Amino acid sequence: MPIKEVQTTCAYCGAGCQILFKADPENNKILEAVPAKGRTNDGTLCLKGHYGWDYINDPQILTKRLKKPLIRRGGKGAPLEEATWDEAISYTAGRLSEIKKKYGPDSIMCTGSARGPGNEANYVMQKFARAAIGTNNVDHCARI
Ligand code: SF4
Known part of the structure; x- marks a missing residue:
């Protein structure tokens, strides 16, 4: 089986590490990722x-892409049901308010993403946590 090597930039966070993908061109599948010698990753x-690239071979591998908000109207363990954005935002605001009232603001944490939303969305997220919720419990997926 001929193996094709393609160097690219990791899409997960902003560090810009260089990856060398080894791919099977006949089946259009990525087989392995190894570090390339990039400016920021230097072979690591x-x-x-x-390991976080298997979704390229199968975009449904983790979860199907969400096209509408989903709510468990029946509570924990109930099936997810489609909702409108207005319903989802009202539901989330109501639940966060209940939790904050019952357990205090530090019982809630907010996490940002390094991937798609960009700096502005992460700024809004931490502002929401601090100003609206009243907690400094702010974290980021890159810490994994
Ligand atoms: S630090 Fe990890 S997630 Fe970020 S670009 Fe490098 S390999 Fe990708």
């Missing part, structure tokens, strides 16, 4: 770079 990758 974190776990996401090494």
Whole structure:
């Protein structure tokens, strides 16, 4: 089986590590990721770079892409049901308010993403946590 090597930039976070994908061109599948010698990674990758690419071969591998908000109207363990954005935002605001009232603001944490949303969305997220919720419990997926 001929193996094709393609160097690219890891898409997970902003560090810009260089990955060398080994691919099976006949079946259009990526087989392995190894670190390339990039300016920022110098021949190393974190776990996401090494192993977090299997969704490329199968975009449904983790979860199907969400196209509408989903709510468990029946509570924990109930099936997820489609909702409108207005319903989802009202539901989330109501539940966060209940939790904050019952357990205090530090019972809630907010986490940002290094991937898609960009700096502005992460800024809004931490502002929401601090100003609206009243907690400094702010974290980021890159810490894994
Ligand atoms: S997720 Fe890991 S491998 Fe990918 S760019 Fe960030 S640090 Fe590098």
